[in-house]
Amino acid sequence: VxxxxxxxxxxxxxxxxxxxxxxxxxxxxxxxxxxxxxxxxDKCIVHCKETGMMKSNSIDEQWKELVDLCLSNHETIDxxxxxxxxxxxxxxxxxxxxxxxxxxxxxxxxxxxxxxxxxxxxxxxxxxxxxxxxxxxxxxxxxxxxxxxxxxxxxxxxxxxxxxxxxxxxxxxxxxxxxIKGTRPRGASLAEELLLREDMISDRKERAEHRMLVDLMRNDVGVIAKPNQIWIERFDVETYAEVQHLVTRVKGRxxxxxxxxxxxxxxxxxxxxxxxxxxxxxxxxxxxxxxxxxxxxxxxxxxxxxxxxxxxxxxxxxxxxxxxxxxxxxxxxxxxxxxxxxxxxxxxxxxxxxxxxxxxxxxxxxxxxLSIPRGDLSVHSLPIEGDLKSTPSSNEIFTTEFKQDSVLLVDNLDSFTYNIAHMICGLGYDVNLVNGRGNGNDSAIDIIERLNPSHIILGPGPGWPKDSPLTMEFAKLALAGKLPPTLGICLGHQALGIAAGWPLIQSPSGPVHGTPVECLHNGQGLFSNLPHIKMTRYNSLSFLSSDNRDDSAVLIDATDATKSLVLAIRSKTYPVFGVQFHPESVGSQSGTLILDTFLNYEAHG
CATH class of the missing domain: 3.60.120.10 (Anthranilate synthase)
Structure with a gap:
């Protein structure tokens, strides 16, 4: 200590x-x-587990001398x-x-x-x-x-x-x-332990839970961190007396x-x-x-x-x-x-x-x-997931005193919102973070007139888009061409789809949370010049590609591997986009590039 x-x-x-x-x-x-x-x-004895030594700690030197004398004559008794x-x-x-x-x-x-x-x-x-x-x-x-x-x-x-x-x-x-998320018991032999460890590392459920937790803790650290100053130091399997776990170390300044x-x-x-x-x-x-x-x-x-x-x-x-x-x-x-x-x-x-x-x-x-497989504590390093950058940024995240002509990010009570905000700062933009589910009497138009945002991002969140009237108001204005470039992420994407008249349903293939999935895109809009990618989903509700109509205000830019679930939409007329994945997740490939492409769009004339 x-x-x-x-x-x-x-x-x-x-x-x-x-x-x-x-x-x-x-x-x-x-x-x-x-x-x-x-x-x-004010006075304590510290036992070092690595060396087995005990030492006194106090600003009272007389007490320290007496305790050190006692410790020097101390006999260890098992x-x-x-x-x-x-x-x-x-x-x-x-x-x-x-x-x-x-x-x-x-x-x-x-x-x-x-x-x-x-x-x-x-x-x-x-x-x-x-x-x-x-x-x-x-x-x-x-x-x-x-x-x-x-x-x-x-x-x-x-x-x-x-x-x-x-x-x-x-x-x-x-x-x-x-x-920590992801658990397996210790093995009765080294071979069994390695098999159990590999099973944990490759288990989709365990990795999805762990990824979700890492994204959550990055967000929590982001609440008090300097802009874009959160990073992952290491990703390991740590073994304890009776179990082994997946552990990630997240740091922030x-x-x-x-x-x-x-x-x-x-x-x-x-x-x-x-x-x-x-x-x-x-x-x-x-x-x-x-x-x-x-x-x-x-x-x-x-x-x-x-x-x-x-x-x-x-x-x-x-x-x-x-x-x-x-x-x-x-x-x-x-x-x-x-x-x-x-x-x-x-x-x-x-x-x-x-x-x-x-x-x-x-x-x-x-x-x-004695009947339970046991072992010593140890650490086994794994490759760190994702390529998130933590370069210091001079840009800021504003939550009370706002700055005009900045990116407006609508927070829908999600646990990943600050990850998005820090990614925006890392790309060179200031962010105004407003509460989408408790914004008082301010309407979307009031906020636009007061802040004059350069871009708007309708953030993710739990529930259905109707639970966030402010987000739905922004979505309708965006598709009417009355907003600067607008991006909907997850719930924000769903709000845009509903505003375009598409039915939102519980996904027929079931919820997906914390798992990177194939994103089959057409190379248009936010996906220009991108190769085959996987992006992390956190959603239970979806639009079906079969609901696409020729007279719809939006078109489909990406689907899942089955080509039945919509993963991205784009307005036919205005710089308005929606994605049914989280570009800010550690599991999302090219998430930074997608967000950067959006932020490079200029307001339509």
Whole structure:
């Protein structure tokens, strides 16, 4: 831990989401419930896991000398941790109820309301062991790089966390987040482990979930980053005691005047334990789980105010212990990200499997760790996906005080909007970002007259175009030739199609979220001089190429590989375009070139 002086440490509960997202919880914490705990640390002992050495840290030199003397005489004693058997816990839902919830999420995905949602299921019961014994067993049986222990004795609360996932770290003005999605068990042999690893790397569902999360975290970092200063540092398979995961490290450079807590607010709670789009799924999680998450999926870590250094985990694989008149009572929660490809029975099995390590540490299951394939922690590098550039830009993103003659980007409550904004800045344009679903009484014409935009981009978002009246108004004006060059992305594309009279339906081939698909284009419009490409889709709703009519105001420039789903349209008369894919995604080939081509169009005379 690179600590140079006094610092703060503690934990924040997930339920603080009501302050970082614009939602009100239907199932809020009880009055007086602890939502966070922080201590100022003036004296501490740091144990280096790599060397096994322990060192003292304090500005009190006398204390340091005494502690260092004690440490020099310290003898390491190997202790085999054990926990006392306890009565079986009770789950907050049955397997059948869990499966029905997965099916409910599937219905919301098909209707275009969300892309992915992380659902959690709890087990709760009495624990015969003390919190420290539960921790020692957890560290021994299931070591993880972002483990932690919090014991608030005066509140009768203890948190035992065996998390493999970092929410964020800051060092000066650089923020790092490391989203995890994609899981396989360790193998009983090296050959089996390699097969399992390759299966994970090539699994379409796992890669789509991971890609979606990377795009989401790039967006969250982008909220506080300097223009076009977000980049992917590495993409790896990381192996832990019992599992292996896909992990990407996303970095960004914070805007001047911001600190570690601005960074924390921008990314909390983590995308891997909520889903996408963020605000929509946080509200849906509250409705489906019907109880506060408390500290599960919150964050535990530390920050140092003098250096702006910090490190926070995501509190998955966490047991929350509370003491009552009968002793300690624990709650363990586990879950997974539900996508359209999730199998309900498999999701139930995965939640139980993820909970097993802590269920054993609580004494609720036999200690069968010897029968589970295990291995050492290691990192295996993979090629970084995409060719996104992070060249510093002098252009800016304006969200309150706007700048005339800039690109206007309409935000439809999507979790990728800032990725689009930063890509525009990287291409040399200033961006005005306006809220498409809460813009007060301003009409599209009011906004045009006030800002005089050079170009307009109708952004993506959940739901149907009718959920964004402002976007529909812009779409109708664009096709009437009353706007500067206009591009609709995903929901914006759908708004243009509806304005042209095309019927929008649930895709007959099902939703596609986070997967690059073949884009068969005609080389016209935005696709001039482009070769065969694949672009990342995030949509459940589509136009069919069979609905194209000769008298339509728009024509088709691209379809999917089946030639039945429309992926791009273009006005026959004006510089107005729509794309049913996300050019800003890490999985989209030539996305920057497509956006650059659009921005080079000039307003029609």
């Amino acid at each position: 690179p600590i140079t002086g006094p610092f703060w440490t503690g934990a924040f509960s997930y339920d603080l989401v009501q302050w970082t997202q614009p939602i009100g919880l239907q199932y809020p914490p009880n009055e007086g419930e602890l939502l966070s705990v922080l201590w100022r640390i 202790i085999v941790p054990s926990v006392k058997p306890s009565n079986l816990p009770i789950s907050n839902c049955t397997d059948e109820e869990h499966e029905r919830i997965v099916e409910t999420i599937h219905s919301a995905i098909k209707d275009g309301q969300l892309y992915q949602l992380n659902y959690g299921r709890s087990w709760e019961g009495q624990v015969a062991s003390e919190p420290w014994d539960v921790l020692c067993h957890s560290v021994s049986s299931n070591p993880a790089p972002f483990s932690g222990f919090v014991h608030v004795k005066d509140e009768d609360l203890a948190l035992i966390c065996a998390s493999p996932e970092s929410l964020l770290s800051t060092n000066g003005d650089v923020i790092t987040t490391a989203p 914070m805007k001047d005047g911001l600190d570690a807590f601005d960074a924390f607010q921008a990314v909390f709670p983590g995308g891997s334990i909520t889903g996408c789009p963020r605000t929509v799924v946080c509200a849906a999680i509250d409705e489906l789980e019907k109880q506060p998450r408390s500290f599960w999926t919150g964050s535990l870590g530390w920050f140092e105010t003098t250096t702006n250094m910090s490190s926070w985990n995501i509190m998955i694989r966490t047991a929350e212990l509370k003491k009552d008149t009968h002793g300690w009572r624990s709650r363990v929660t586990a879950g997974g990200g539900i996508t359209i490809e999730s199998n309900p029975k498999s999701e139930v099995a995965e939640a139980k499997w993820k909970a097993n390590a802590l269920l054993r540490s609580c004494g609720w299951m036999d200690d069968d760790r």
